[in-house]
Amino acid sequence: MDIIVPNLKRYSDGEIDRAFMNEIQNGFNLEKKTEKQRVAQAAKEAQQLKGTVHPVLGKPVATIPHREYFRQNLMQTRTYGDLFKTASALIGTGGELDASEQDQVSHFINRRFQQAFDESEVWPRYFVPSEKRKLSAFALAGSIPSSYRVPYGKFGTYQGSDFFAPIDTTGNTGIYMYKPSSTKKWIVAFGTYTKSFFQGSAVSSITIIDIDEPFTQSDTVDYASPLDVPRWISSGSAPVNGVLELNAMQVVPYGETQDFESANGAPNRAQRKKIGDFNRIHRKEAFLNNSTLEYDFYVDTEGANVLNVQSGTDFVFVSYKEQFTPFTVTSDYYNSAVEVPGEFFNFIAHAVYADFLRVQNRQEQAVAEEQVAQGYLFQELEKIDLRSNNNSIGKKFSTYVNRQSR
DSSP, X not given: OOOOOOOOOOOOHHHHHHHHHHHHHHHHHHHHHHHHHHHHHHHHHHXXXXXXXXXXXXXXXXXXXXXXXXXXXXXXXXXXXXXXXXXXHHHTOSSOOOHHHHHHHHHHHHHHHHHHHHTOSOOTTTEEEEEEEEOXXXXXXXXXXXXXXXXXEEEEEETTEEEEXXXXXXXXXXXXXXXOTTTOOOEEEEEEXXXXXXXXXXOEEEEEEEEEEEEEESSOOOOXXXXXXXXXXXXXXXXXXXXXXXXXXXXXXXXXXXXXXOTTSOEEEEEOOOEEEEEXXXXXXXXXXXXXXXXXXXXXXXXXXXXXXXXXXXXXXXXXXXXXXXXXXXXXXXXXXXXXXXXHHHHHHHHHHHHHHHHTTOHHHHHHHHHHHHHHHHHHHHHHHHTTHHHHTSOOOOOTGGGSOO
């Protein structure tokens, strides 16, 4: 039996990298050439559907080109194990890396993961548009322990007066502030508090159990707000003692505790997503048919300090990017089922390979591989532009007119 062995041409790493870049560039060109066609077809279908009512879905409100729709709504994931295997294959080990190299690659992966994450403020996977968030009224200050000097917001009413508690907290035990109807004097209490809902409605009641009352209002004036109290009396008891001050502070903290009703009707409390980067802050829910006033703000260690807010505002609507969370895989890298964003997969794999080449002092190959990696990342960034996120949400053109409610 004759065995035919084809005489295949061998290609250098540089030639292979250039071929990769050509394929990526061809994809960009095809995307741009067909974009107008897709948009025109969507506009045509929108005109045809105008005034119609679907028997199940109802009245059409928008038509989106199918390519952009599926990209936006079917964000896929790969596994960390697949990523590690791909990076290893590019490195060319023919098997698994040794233990020290695996640890090195895992650090490269997290570095490149954060690089991709930081490249855009509006990655669809991590961008949250116009979410209702609590706005603080004040922060405790003075010589009390630092753990209690945090933003406090209104959580409801208790005995006819406002009830204040930390916006970002864990559990039901801690510092809170209220004014009993019997004394009409503001109290800073340490204890437990729960917010109970009535049969799924927005109506709720607050139940408190005071363990201690570290501070009370010094005089007998019925103040509407604890910010109006001129002086506080300390009981000198733990865990909170010292001199108390209240500083007015209209801040959206990075974190927030949310009270909600469990399936069995019991009150519950959980942490919401941590805010990584504040994008825009509005008075009402934004990006709907009606425009809404947009607030200016600046960011510090506490969160976003919102400017020129009307008195009595307890909530604002925040568009933000979630906080970055690195991979925490520390062993069995090749079999890990931890999810990796599909849009970052190719970039991370090729960028990690470039990092590995640099460690081996193969600088020219590293530069070429870096270009391949950047090509994959650029392709994903272009997808965001095609979905117009950068035009409608990510960019803020600040003028006198667009800061006013129409």
